[in-house]
Amino acid sequence: TLEEKINGFKLQEPVPEDDLSVTVLASSTDIFLFYKQAMTNCAKLSRKKPFLDLCTVFGKWLRVYANDVLLAKLPKQGDKRPINRG
Numbered sequence: 001t002l003e004e005k006i007n008g009f010k011l012q013e014p015v016p017e018d019d020l021s022v023t024v025l026a027s028s029t030d031i032f033l034f035y036k037q038a039m040t041n042c043a044k045l046s047r048k049k050p051f052l053d054l055c056t057v058f059g060k061w062l063r064v065y066a067n068d069v070l071l072a073k074l075p076k077q078g079d080k081r082p083i084n085r086g
Contacts, residue, residue, distance in 0.1 A: 002061040009069045
């Protein structure tokens with residue numbers, strides 16, 4: 001399910017660079033809500049090894065999301081739009 005979600009995020013239209021009102025990507029909200037629901041459901045069944053295994057899987061897919069989706073959304077070096085810490 002996570003792989004399908006992340007592949008769908010890759011296909012989403014990029015946010016226009018001149019639209020400064022977008023501070024949080026919808027895909028990040030979607031993935032964290034999915035994580036919360038999955039962790040809540042798993043915690044009802046077990047808080048031991050299965051829960052730890054689920055967290056390990058989430059870590060793997062967060063790295064994939066960061067590398068394949070988020071990094072692709074950052075301005076390339078040489079672009080005039082600065083990254084604002086605020």
